[in-house]
Amino acid sequence: MDREPRRYFVNGIETLDASYLGITDLKQLKEVFGVTSTQFDGNLSLRGNPLSSLIGIEDIADEIRGYLDLRDCEIRKGGLGLLLIKGLKSLRLSNTTDKQAPALAIIAEYLGKDDIYGCQNELIEKHFADFAEL
Numbered sequence: 001m002d003r004e005p006r007r008y009f010v011n012g013i014e015t016l017d018a019s020y021l022g023i024t025d026l027k028q029l030k031e032v033f034g035v036t037s038t039q040f041d042g043n044l045s046l047r048g049n050p051l052s053s054l055i056g057i058e059d060i061a062d063e064i065r066g067y068l069d070l071r072d073c074e075i076r077k078g079g080l081g082l083l084l085i086k087g088l089k090s091l092r093l094s095n096t097t098d099k100q101a102p103a104l105a106i107i108a109e110y111l112g113k114d115d116i117y118g119c120q121n122e123l124i125e126k127h128f129a130d131f132a133e134l
Contacts, residue, residue, distance in 0.1 A: 003019075003020055005017060005018050005021060005032045009042075013042045013066060014040075014041050014042035014043070015042055015043040015045060015066070016033055016042070016043070016044050016045065017045045018032050018033070018044070018045060018046055018049070019045045019046070019047040019048050019069070020047065020048040020049065021049060022049065022050065023049040023051060024049070024050050024052070026053075026056060026057055026060045029060055029061075038059070038060060038062045038063070039063040040063065040064045040066075042064075042065060042066045043064070043066035043067045043068070043069070044061065044067075044068050044069070045068075045069035046068070046069060046073060047069045047070070047071045048073070049073055050073070050074050051070075051073045051074060051075060052074050052075065052077070053075070053076065053077050053078045054077070054078035054081060055077060055078035055133055056078070056081060057079075057081045057085070058081035058082075058084035058134070059081075061085055062084075062085060063085060063086040063087050064086075064087055064088045065087040065089075066087075066088075066089060067088075067089055067090045067091065067092055068082070068085075068090075068091050068092070069091075069092040070091055070092065070094075070104065071092050071093060071094045072094055073094075073100075074100075075100045075104065075131075076100065076130060077130040077131060077133060078130075078131065078133050078134075079103065079104055079107050079131045079133075080107065080116065080119065080120055080133060080134050081134045082107055082111070083107065083110055083111065083116045083119060084116070084134075088111055088112075089111065089112070090108065090111065091104060091107070091108045091111070093105060100131075103123060103126075103128035103130075103131040104131070106119065106122055106123055106126065106128065106131075107119060107123070107131065120132045
């Protein structure tokens with residue numbers, strides 16, 4: 001690991017920063033911060049990690065009371081589980097034209113709504129079936 005994880009506060013809101021740590025599996029997140037809880041009281045940044053899947057993210061973080069930063073990640077599947085995370089307000093996404101950005105943007109539109117099946121159907125209809133998995 002080239003960089004150490006950080007915790008910092010901005011305007012009283014905590015951010016757990018696991019950016020650019022080489023995290024390839026979401027299970028590493030608990031090890032990185034040494035947390036046993038799956039609740040995050042603020043923002044969570046996974047920016048720049050070579051994550052390829054978000055499948056099972058709802059088991060790793062069942063509550064995030066802020067945003068989830070996924071900019072510069074290599075997500076190729078999963079993401080529907082983001083809708084099961086309590087308190088998740090928004091996603092920070094890269095401005096790219098690759099497959100991940102539009103799929104994750106669809107998921108972001110459904111945050112805070114109680115329509116996981118509507119999101120799943122839209123992802124499949126728009127040919128993002130890999131992102132429609134939990």
